[in-house]
Amino acid sequence: MTVDDTFGRLDDDDYPAYTMGRAAEILGTTQGFLRAIGEARLITPLRSAGGHRRYSRYQLRIAARARELVDHGTPIEAACRIIILEDQLEEAQRLNAEHRRTATPHPAIV
Numbered sequence: 001m002t003v004d005d006t007f008g009r010l011d012d013d014d015y016p017a018y019t020m021g022r023a024a025e026i027l028g029t030t031q032g033f034l035r036a037i038g039e040a041r042l043i044t045p046l047r048s049a050g051g052h053r054r055y056s057r058y059q060l061r062i063a064a065r066a067r068e069l070v071d072h073g074t075p076i077e078a079a080c081r082i083i084i085l086e087d088q089l090e091e092a093q094r095l096n097a098e099h100r101r102t103a104t105p106h107p108a109i110v
Contacts, residue, residue, distance in 0.1 A: 016046040016054035023055040029067050033076075037066050040080035 024031045034053070037043055043062050045053040055063070062083060069079035 012056075013058040014056045016048075016056050016059075018055040018057075018060065020045070020053045020055070023060055023063070026060060027063055027067055029063075033067065033070075034063060036076050037063055037080055040077055042066060042080040042083060 018026065020031050020034055024034055027033075034045075034055070038045060038053070043055070043059045045055050045059065048054050065083055066076070066079045069082060070076055074082065
């Protein structure tokens with residue numbers, strides 16, 4: 001891998017560039033919080049060759065949303081479930097919109 005390859009990956013939202021400590025620092029939370037949302041299966045961090053958790057920018061955005069809900073009094077398990085449901089709803093809406101764009105209009109029944 002060249003230096004250019006490495007820097008190019010940093011623009012990739014899915015590249016696991018952040019250690020658990022750095023991710024917690026960026027989010028202003030604890031490593032325990034990150035472990036808890038991992039246990040709730042909200043995010044699954046990748047593991048380094050040494051077995052350490054590594055987080056992507058995409059995962060940090062999800063974790064930030066969970067922290068926002070928890071900071072407003074939502075229990076962590078409920079916050080994780082809300083985010084999962086929001087994601088499923090967004091995907092369903094995207095699929096419906098795509099279907100509407102590609103569906104052939106049916107002739108009106110008279």
